[in-house]
Amino acid sequence: MLSQAVGIVLGVHACFLPFLWCFKSAPFCPSTSTTVSTFIKICNDFVASQRISPDRVKVVDLGSGSGTVLFAAAKQGFCSVGYERNPWLVAWTRAKIKTQGLSSLVRIYRQSLFSADLSDVNIVYFFAVPSMLSDLVSIFIILSCFIDIL
Numbered sequence: 001m002l003s004q005a006v007g008i009v010l011g012v013h014a015c016f017l018p019f020l021w022c023f024k025s026a027p028f029c030p031s032t033s034t035t036v037s038t039f040i041k042i043c044n045d046f047v048a049s050q051r052i053s054p055d056r057v058k059v060v061d062l063g064s065g066s067g068t069v070l071f072a073a074a075k076q077g078f079c080s081v082g083y084e085r086n087p088w089l090v091a092w093t094r095a096k097i098k099t100q101g102l103s104s105l106v107r108i109y110r111q112s113l114f115s116a117d118l119s120d121v122n123i124v125y126f127f128a129v130p131s132m133l134s135d136l137v138s139i140f141i142i143l144s145c146f147i148d149i150l
């Protein structure tokens, strides 16, 4: 009886673990294609205004989810870096990097977005809950003399 109960608890836990990860802070919710297109347009406008090639521009997605934004940017030639703490989404993104042959343009780190290295980043994408934005503001204020906030 006890082993059955333990088995049920472990089974339920295994099934819901990927989703529990999502609800620890901002839940996983991919950006819509319209939002991604708008973001890519901003990236292309940046490249045009700076007269540089996309591969010299580093785009970062803080909380990159399944990598939707990273892959859209990489397909335009941008170097894309994602920070994601959900291990299932990181594994999924890594698998897609391999299958799509984009390892030279896309990198993904399994770590908190609050410890992201933004020192040589040109464009930052962030889609999460407003309460997280207040924690990020201090980082952006420190960096605002080096980057444009759109």
Ligand SMILES: C[S@@+](CC[C@H](N)C(=O)[O-])C[C@H]1O[C@@H](n2cnc3c(N)ncnc32)[C@H](O)[C@@H]1O
Residues within 6 Å of the ligand: 021, 022, 025, 026, 027, 028, 029, 030, 031, 061, 062, 063, 064, 065, 066, 067, 068, 069, 083, 084, 085, 086, 089, 111, 112, 113, 114, 127, 128
């Ligand atoms: C609303 S989703 C956005 C996903 C993706 N950026 C997109 O637009 O398609 C937010 C993502 O942020 C991740 N996340 C939340 N808090 C995080 C943290 N402290 N560090 C890294 N990732 C985090 C979640 O796991 C989730 O995948």
